[in-house]
Amino acid sequence: xxxxxxSFVSGNVDLLKASGLTKTFGGLAAVKNVSFTVRxxxxxxxIGPNGAGKTTLYDLLTGIYQPDEGGVLFRGKxxxxxxxxEITAMGIARTFQTICLFPRMTVMENVMVGLHxxxxxxxxxxxxxxxxxxxEEAWMAEEALRHLDMVGLEMQAENMAGxxxxxxxxxxxxxxxxxxxxxILLLDEPASGLNAYETRELGEIxxxxxxxxxxxxxxxxxxxxVMRISDEVLVLDYGEIISEGTPxxxxxxxxxxxxxLGSELG
Amino acid sequence: MLEEKQDxxxxxxxxxxxxxxxxxxxxxxxxxxxxLAVMPFWAKPLSAPLGIDLIFVMRLVGVFxxxxxxxxxxxxYAGQVSLGQxxxxxxxxxxxxxxxxxxxxxxxxxIIMAIIISALIGLLVxxxxxxxxxxxxxxTLGLGIIAFVFFREMTWLTGGNEGIRSIPGLALPGIGVTSxxxxxxxxxxxxxxxxALCANLARSRVGRAIRALHQSEVAAEAMGVNVAGSKIRxxxxxxxxxxxxGGLFAHLQGFIDPNMFSITLSISLVTMxxxxxxxxxxxxxxxxxxxxxxxxxxxALPKWLGEVPKWVERYSNYEGIIFGLILILTMIFMPSGxxxxxxxxxxxxxxxxxxxxxxxxxx
Numbered sequence: 001x002x003x004x005x006x007s008f009v010s011g012n013v014d015l016l017k018a019s020g021l022t023k024t025f026g027g028l029a030a031v032k033n034v035s036f037t038v039r040x041x042x043x044x045x046x047i048g049p050n051g052a053g054k055t056t057l058y059d060l061l062t063g064i065y066q067p068d069e070g071g072v073l074f075r076g077k078x079x080x081x082x083x084x085x086e087i088t089a090m091g092i093a094r095t096f097q098t099i100c101l102f103p104r105m106t107v108m109e110n111v112m113v114g115l116h117x118x119x120x121x122x123x124x125x126x127x128x129x130x131x132x133x134x135x136e137e138a139w140m141a142e143e144a145l146r147h148l149d150m151v152g153l154e155m156q157a158e159n160m161a162g163x164x165x166x167x168x169x170x171x172x173x174x175x176x177x178x179x180x181x182x183x184i185l186l187l188d189e190p191a192s193g194l195n196a197y198e199t200r201e202l203g204e205i206x207x208x209x210x211x212x213x214x215x216x217x218x219x220x221x222x223x224x225x226v227m228r229i230s231d232e233v234l235v236l237d238y239g240e241i242i243s244e245g246t247p248x249x250x251x252x253x254x255x256x257x258x259x260x261l262g263s264e265l266g
Numbered sequence: 267m268l269e270e271k272q273d274x275x276x277x278x279x280x281x282x283x284x285x286x287x288x289x290x291x292x293x294x295x296x297x298x299x300x301x302l303a304v305m306p307f308w309a310k311p312l313s314a315p316l317g318i319d320l321i322f323v324m325r326l327v328g329v330f331x332x333x334x335x336x337x338x339x340x341x342x343y344a345g346q347v348s349l350g351q352x353x354x355x356x357x358x359x360x361x362x363x364x365x366x367x368x369x370x371x372x373x374x375x376x377i378i379m380a381i382i383i384s385a386l387i388g389l390l391v392x393x394x395x396x397x398x399x400x401x402x403x404x405x406t407l408g409l410g411i412i413a414f415v416f417f418r419e420m421t422w423l424t425g426g427n428e429g430i431r432s433i434p435g436l437a438l439p440g441i442g443v444t445s446x447x448x449x450x451x452x453x454x455x456x457x458x459x460x461x462a463l464c465a466n467l468a469r470s471r472v473g474r475a476i477r478a479l480h481q482s483e484v485a486a487e488a489m490g491v492n493v494a495g496s497k498i499r500x501x502x503x504x505x506x507x508x509x510x511x512g513g514l515f516a517h518l519q520g521f522i523d524p525n526m527f528s529i530t531l532s533i534s535l536v537t538m539x540x541x542x543x544x545x546x547x548x549x550x551x552x553x554x555x556x557x558x559x560x561x562x563x564x565x566a567l568p569k570w571l572g573e574v575p576k577w578v579e580r581y582s583n584y585e586g587i588i589f590g591l592i593l594i595l596t597m598i599f600m601p602s603g604x605x606x607x608x609x610x611x612x613x614x615x616x617x618x619x620x621x622x623x624x625x626x627x628x629x
Contacts, residue, residue, distance in 0.1 A: 088490040100485040117490030126470030127463040
């Protein structure tokens with residue numbers, strides 16, 4: 001498969017709109033005046049050299065950091081200032097660059113944590129094991145297995161997450177994030193540490209996610225993957241946007257070639 | 267589809283199904299309940315030759331089980347180390363004692379108030395949960411010290427160093443519980459209910475959320491778990507269980523004074539959780555049992571062995587040394603606790619002891 005697959009037509013709705021995001025850490029601007037728009041149904045890649053501010057940008061979008069300036073509209077609603085779990089509940093999920101699973105919980109339990117905000121049983125109902133809590137639990141188990149099936153981990157459901165091989169841990173992160181039923185999925189270097197075969201599989205999984213109607217934002221160093229699957233690419237360097245456009249446009253942008261890609265694709 | 271099927275099933279079948287499900291789910295608990303139910307019959311003749319009043323000690327084990335299971339939820343499951351559980355235990359004990367002795371409340375209401383007041387004070391000090399790891403441990407340690415000073419110095423309310431005497435015994439509306447055996451059953455019925463509820467909680471959505479935030483707060487939050495809120499709720503639950511245990515303790519003892527609720531109590535509660543096994547409901551029972559029985563066994567040792575050598579006896583605190591030694595050895599050879607160690611024997615036919623001197627291959 002090359003180029004963007006046409007099986008899902010990108011809508012024209014602006015799902016996420018960041019404007020003028022700025023974050024400085026002790027005088028060093030990690031993200032500087034970054035504005036971009038993500039339309040529904042697209043795969044948007046954010047690339048840039050190490051330390052360009054990609055992960056900081058994710059942390060701003062998910063409420064882990066508060067920006068010094070700027071705002072983010074998600075479906076027309078401001079999300080800056082909300083707690084991370086509230087943002088997740090609104091429909092923005094993410095994975096982590098350094099794997100952040102719950103290693104001493106089973107694979108299935110990891111995904112079930114992702115279903116947390118979609119279920120309601122509190123302390124009282126859970127401890128008394130009310131029928132409603134029991135039904136919820138059964139639903140969660142079913143739903144968790146469905147998500148594991150999607151990334152091909154259903155056989156590992158009962159194993160400890162920490163015992164999985166590295167590539168599968170990455171996939172589990174994706175399944176767990178999908179379990180939150182997001183409208184946008186932020187993937188943070190999902191292909192790092194994967195071999196060529198696993199990376200190709202990952203590409204298929206990302207297409208699958210997009211075809212489910214989930215918009216994907218992808219921070220990635222693997223240029224092959226980025227150029228192959230993304231609809232739009234945003235290039236950051238030293239916290240600033242230096243180029244934005246389709247993969248072909250970005251590839252030929254002299255600023256990008258100078259700052260980052262160099263001879264790699266030149 | 268699930269809903270439709272349930273609607274056609276008559277209620278008694280549903281109830282029956284639910285009942286068998288409950289039994290299957292709580293098999294260990296039921297076995298333990300039966301063990302406790304018949305305990306007074308075999309424990310009585312055994313007590314005299316052992317030199318330990320088993321029923322008397324088991325009542326206390328029940329009380330400490332309640333406090334330890336609360337602490338285990340907070341510390342073992344949610345990973346928030348608290349050296350202040352003794353404070354809530356004391357708050358519960360004093361609340362119930364003061365209300366029953368000075369305000370004439372019935373005992374059951376006193377104990378309920380103990381639960382409520384402890385939980386509310388837990389909520390009041392919940393901001394310390396922003397701290398992490400050692401800092402939280404230090405802050406909760408401070409909490410224990412404040413509570414201790416409060417019990418000792420607020421003489422008009424707490425009776426100061428004298429404490430509070432002639433606290434009425436355990437009673438339900440209409441029924442007084444007078445005998446040791448009655449107290450034993452009273453405490454353990456409550457403890458078993460608490461164990462069942464906590465076991466359910468640990469396996470539920472809430473239990474998963476607190477285990478998740480233990481292992482990675484950032485990831486738990488990003489998965490939609492309200493980390494700060496969950497911590498506060500579990501801290502309140504832990505405080506409430508500490509208060510319940512304290513309330514029961516006050517009525518079992520009949521008198522309380524500040525020294526019972528010093529920092530030593532908090533430390534032995536933490537020890538119960540760690541020795542019994544973190545992240546394990548049964549760990550609380552095992553830990554409470556071991557930590558409560560050990561000193562009594564050490565005390566009774568001279569009786570079993572006949573004479574203790576003079577040079578040992580002259581060293582008046584040798585019980586403490588043996589006690590400490592056993593704890594150290596447990597921690598070295600069964601670092602994940604007694605329950606984990608023993609369940610490994612059953613499940614994997616493996617020795618419960620690990621060799622701490624072997625090189626670790628995998629962490």
